[in-house]
Amino acid sequence: MLKFSKKADYGLMALQYMASRQSQYGDLSAPRMVNTKEIAEEYNIPSELLAKVLQALAKSGVIESHNGPKGGYLLAHQAKTITIARVLEAIEGPLGITDCSHDNHDGTLCSQQEHCTIRTPLLKLQDSIYQLLNNMTLQDMMGGTPLITVQSLTTGQGVTR
Amino acid sequence: MLKFSKKADYGLMALQYMASRQSQYGDLSAPRMVNTKEIAEEYNIPSELLAKVLQALAKSGVIESHNGPKGGYLLAHQAKTITIARVLEAIEGPLGITDCSHDNHDGTLCSQQEHCTIRTPLLKLQDSIYQLLNNMTLQDMMGGTPLITVQSLTTGQGVTR
DNA sequence: CTGATCGGAGATCAATATGATCTCCGATAA
């Protein structure tokens, strides 16, 4: 629970690898094409699964794909502008702590919990987590840049009401 | 991914219910015993599964169990002192964003990723999330805390699922 | 221009973890 999926892990690893490769040339002006196999071997992850992840990232515009011999992927933006939230959403779809996080797309709202007294505070929590993910970029994962501090969730512990 | 399990949901609901029941009497001095069936019916959740959750909470000391006729559960502490992190850990075990969050209990460290360049920044992220959970208490879940809108989650409309 | 090779994309299959259920055990009040 509250755990990253393997796909998310793989995706982040791959992106970090790509970023490190490209940064050798300073910026995106001379991008270094990277293919699935290369990354898979570097990190010892199954290349087929990684392929799926990269495809999802490509589809959402985080990276660019190039077919043919000498083909491969490269970052579509600077590492600085790629947030973790963006990456995770590309790989996993909309993020959500609870099942009822997103508007009941098909009318099946929270099953029977009509008096779900839990939803509101959890959505708040979710929003805080999202902010964390949205404030952290690929760049932050590179060197070991410090970290974002957490703005308190409790918002004045009083509930005030 | 990054989603609460049903057990976590149920547990939080149950605790909130218990807290609201007990608060009718002002504090813990005159606790109101609550049994599994009562909560299950209130929220329309399967009582057997809820039972497991309550048992886990009891074992970890969040609530007290009392057997026999007229038995049931009651909060072991004030709502103000019960953190969400504590509850989740009681139900799910140690929290962790990544598989390698916790010390390789059985020597099986991050599979083969020896050059896992992802671990450190993710652990930081995990720590931030934990702080969120650890700063939020059952008390904070009680009132009708306002609400944050969810659409910040969807960011680019690309995801639609 | 043509074909062989390389990589991408989609569909399909298996494993794990979660959700749900069933049965037994212990405690207490009548």
Add this chain to the structure above:
DNA sequence: TTATCGGAGATCATATTGATCTCCGATCAG
């Protein structure tokens, strides 16, 4: 003392995730 009520553990089913296989399109070499 006993019947009843609730708790606890073990077991089974399902859904999500992880992994694999096969086909399609693109590009460069000949």
